[in-house]
Amino acid sequence: MDINQYLDMFIEESKEHLQACNEQLLALESNPDDLAIVNEIFRAAHTLKGMSATMGYEDIADLTHKMENVLDAIRNSKIGVTTEILDVVFEAVDDLELMVLDIEAGGDGKKDVSKLVDTLNRIEAGQPLDLVEKPAATTEESAKEVITSGGLHYDEFELTVISQSSEQGFNALEVTVQLRDDCLLKVARVFMAFEILEKSGEVIKTVPTVEKLENEEFDQNFTIVLLTHEDAEELKAKVMKVSEIEDVHITYITDEYVQRYQRTEHEDSVDQQANPQAQNILPPKAEKGKVTPKEAGKAKKSSPSTSNKTIRVNIDRLDILMNLFEELVIDRGRLQSIASELHNPELNESVERMTRVSGDLQNIILNMRMVPVETVFNRFPKMVRQLARDLDKKINLEIIGAETELDRTVIDEIGDPLVHLIRNALDHGIESPEDRIAKGKPEEGTVTLRAYHSGNHVFIELEDDGAGVNRERVVGKAIEKGIVTEEAAATLSNKQVAELILASGFSTAASITDVSGRGVGLDVVKNTIESLGGHISIDSTEGKGSLFQVQLPLTLSIISVMLVELDQEIYAIPLSSIIETAIIQKSDILNAHNQPVVDFRGTIVPLVDLKEIFEMDNSTSENDDFQSIVIVRKGESLAGLVVDSFIGQQEIVLKSLGNYLQSVFAISGATILGNGQVALIVDCNALIK
């Protein structure tokens, strides 16, 4: 059987399950007695085991199997949850992740896991012998328990049918069929089991639904509710004749059960009506009647993903779509410029219409490429936990706004800088528990990671309640490293001092630690973010904590620019950096130490002559009394760019200058204008110090 066609899906789903494991393990750590969480992890691990065994990745299956055993022991309260055990399980999940990544990269997913397996065995060995001898059996039994102990949800109609049929002498049976883990043709086995059961009675319900069974959307087991005259044992024997079936478990649905069910049903009805679909996939919490509000909330949150109709689309296709659309934007610009020359009202009208429609199209395409930052954030809780333990600090990570969406290209790039920032906050920001108590702070430090939209930007903030930036130490270090002069340092604001730590070659940590402190981290962060067209700033209060704010553009490929003319050449200035444009009188230009400045709404703004920067012939400047300037900003600082004239605003497609011209001063890229000409995009960040 050719399994390659399922490989992509396997990798995707494995990652999802592993992520679920990670999240639930973290939840378990803070709430060790909650067996519902253990069940969640167990389910994820169990599915993973089945999938990997089917795909032939034995090492993954082995490791998950051992992990499952430990989880099972926890679930059956045979061992308690301790940090040590969780560490091992975390490690196992890590290894599984590595193996899945290896498979994704084209490897065979093999890894030496014997040590871990050993450790897992030892954890488990604290248990009665039978568990060690027949771990698989225990696993399956308990898996069945989960399903038969009331995981099924009956609606009123079904309950009526069941009670009526029992009056007529039919038995209502819940038949749970457990397929073998290595079963390849699951659908076929389901079909065969179905046929047998249908011959002997009437099937009134299946879990999962028939559609899901047909699409193979289930683990190793499924349940059929059957009305029959036949005896349970007979049925079991019949079904067991189908090959690749591990076990068949049959329970009678008694009248008492139905009545009891109806009572609990009533209590939960509000929840379930909202989400009848989701019931099928949720673990059996309703029956126990112990649904805590937190869990209920979670259940609701997870359900839209099953009810929303979505399709998986290969990222490459989206990229192609985006590229094609970029071509369209260029042609749109061209059409616009032709139409404006021809002055034909009908042409103008249709071009306008096309512009509107393609604008909408642009929004949709950009939205399609949006990914929640969650995909980056979700690896942080585990990282923070590990780091906190390594550093011997107590740290609580809060994540807010993980659903905020960003373009995929930005998402791909933002992960590493954020890792650097978090490591930095943990290592240098948060103090050790003793220090914190001495300062009268809570022993546990809090790091908040926050993402939100604002205008055309996404902000990601990292706030800690740690020590903050020590002005004297930072300034002293900066002077020592030659980053600022002593005189300049005295005039710096606190914010400017804080931002010194982003300068390259700066590291204030007394010793180099594993975590951070090589002095490369933060300036790499700054460069990466700026190369994404973003911006980073730091606010810090000594003793109270720091706030790192990263501002990122929503998308990278299509941006709005202002086109300006410089000596018959056209340059584009990104609208995101422009504050406003102005025409000033030449007599208003003042000189401050050979630097032309202008008083702009009460602030002194230095002027930058773009012609000079771009080495153009400046002698021909006409004897005009007026000068066009574009006020741009980088963070808090402003500058006025002197240009010849403004042309107008346009949406353009950002193109790189290619590998040959790797770094051009003050140029961030190029674009193709409507007339086919190339225009260069001015990098305002490089022009402002």
Next chain:
Amino acid sequence: MTKAIETTDMKVIVFQLMNKEYAIGLDVVESIEKSLSITRVPRMPSYVKGVLNLRGVVTPVVDLRERFDMEQKQFDESSCIIIVSYADSEVGLIVDDANDVMDVPTSAIGPQPEVVGSVESEFISGVAKVGKRLLVMLNLEKVLQPIKKVNADEY
């Protein structure tokens, strides 16, 4: 874009610079363009003439005469731009004239003589003698070394 079919022959494009004949392998040549409008890129070495729009791709253009420190010449009717694709980047080379595709037996390519006019020898990978013609084979790796400039605002 056919590659050399026989290992003993190499297909090359022959072009002129200052009345001398140069050659580059046909396999790296994407196309040959007549005049296209070039946008100047500031703060670049003078031999980088700028960038042009080559069917939607922004492509840098290098003037080979200036690259080899030869006398400058205005772009005229016979001048053309050879677009080469080398090491993931496409670059246009301005040459005086490109007029010939030839098969050069690899055996005819020898090391460069001690003196080869004014062209800096590091740009040359060899010299091929075909009949009475002498072709100077270009070393694209050296000619197209990426241009890195340190940002002036490094602090």
